[in-house]
Amino acid sequence: xxxxxxxxxxxxxxxxxxxxxxxxxxxxxxxxxxxxxxxxxxxxxxxxxxxxxxxxxxxxxxxxxxxxxxxxxxxxxxxxxxxxxxxxxxxxxxxxxxxxxxxxxxxxxxxxxxxxxxxxxxxxxxxxxxxxxxxxxxxxxxxxxxxxxxxxxxxxxxxxxxxxxxxxxxxxxxxxxxxxxxxxxxxxxxxxxxxxxxxxxxxxxxxxxxxxxxxxxxxxxxxxxxxxxxxxxxxxxxxxxxxxx
Ligand SMILES: Nc1ncnc2c1ncn2[C@@H]1O[C@H](COP(=O)(O)OP(=O)(O)OP(=O)(O)O)[C@@H](O)[C@H]1O
Ligand SMILES: [Mg+2]
Numbered sequence: 729x730x731x732x733x734x735x736x737x738x739x740x741x742x743x744x745x746x747x748x749x750x751x752x753x754x755x756x757x758x759x760x761x762x763x764x765x766x767x768x769x770x771x772x773x774x775x776x777x778x779x780x781x782x783x784x785x786x787x788x789x790x791x792x793x794x795x796x797x798x799x800x801x802x803x804x805x806x807x808x809x810x811x812x813x814x815x816x817x818x819x820x821x822x823x824x825x826x827x828x829x830x831x832x833x834x835x836x837x838x839x840x841x842x843x844x845x846x847x848x849x850x851x852x853x854x855x856x857x858x859x860x861x862x863x864x865x866x867x868x869x870x871x872x873x874x875x876x877x878x879x880x881x882x883x884x885x886x887x888x889x890x891x892x893x894x895x896x897x898x899x900x901x902x903x904x905x906x907x908x909x910x911x912x913x914x915x916x917x918x919x920x921x922x923x924x925x926x927x928x929x930x931x932x933x934x935x936x937x938x939x940x941x942x943x944x945x946x947x948x949x950x951x952x953x954x955x956x957x958x959x960x961x962x963x964x965x966x967x968x969x970x971x972x973x
Contacts, residue, residue, distance in 0.1 A: 742791030761919030766936035774945040784808040814887035824867030835884035852884035
């Protein structure tokens with residue numbers, strides 16, 4: 729098997745500076761088809777910046793991102809999403825004054841043929857329990873349901889790699905269970921994978937196959953959930969803190 733087939737996403741020596749601040753430093757990581765890969769670390773560790781670089785919303789200062797065997801042009805979000813790398817934003821990724829249906833439809837525009845879009849919207853809404861709310865204005869829904877709309881939009885895009893930035897924030901336990909079930913189901917077909925940034929450690933440890941820990945923009949540790957939970961460096965830098973419990 730070639731390297732391209734073994735890894736869906738390859739991040740090599742990626743750094744990103746903001747003036748004098750090095751938000752991400754020399755990051756290497758690889759996401760394989762079919763896996764749920766967790767990217768965790770304290771506030772300000774560089775997780776969202778990593779997402780911004782991977783998805784082309786920010787150009788890296790240096791380094792290379794390869795997706796599905798092709799180098800992604802830095803700083804071109806359209807190229808990443810066309811290629812099947814779709815991300816959500818930490819603070820929500822939907823249009824407040826549009827209906828849930830029209831929001832989810834937005835997700836289908838890049839990669840779903842026009843004739844298949846209605847079915848795709850229905851499927852994504854159904855997966856996330858939003859079918860009854862398709863005609864509601866997204867901004868009028870309770871916070872948890874708005875977060876589910878963001879996830880439905882990204883799933884309707886049929887990504888090969890779904891990158892979720894803190895999708896579980898503000899969700900109740902039932903909603904968390906729904907999202908984890910949807911994510912597990914999603915990665916089970918066609919070698920699709922998920923890159924998950926999340927502070928809900930219970931969920932991360934339950935669902936991730938492999939985890940990579942960032943601290944001050946730098947690699948701190950990587951491993952499976954058991955290895956990460958028992959790593960003294962990770963406990964000291966992150967897991968011992970209240971926000972990771
Ligand atoms: N556009 C920007 N301009 C300047 N500094 C930025 C910018 N984006 C991020 N930073 C800084 O880069 C560092 C990493 O931020 P980032 O948002 O990537 O962290 P994070 O790991 O996602 O944190 P959190 O868990 O709080 O979401 C922080 O010090 C942040 O203030
Ligand atoms: Mg963040």
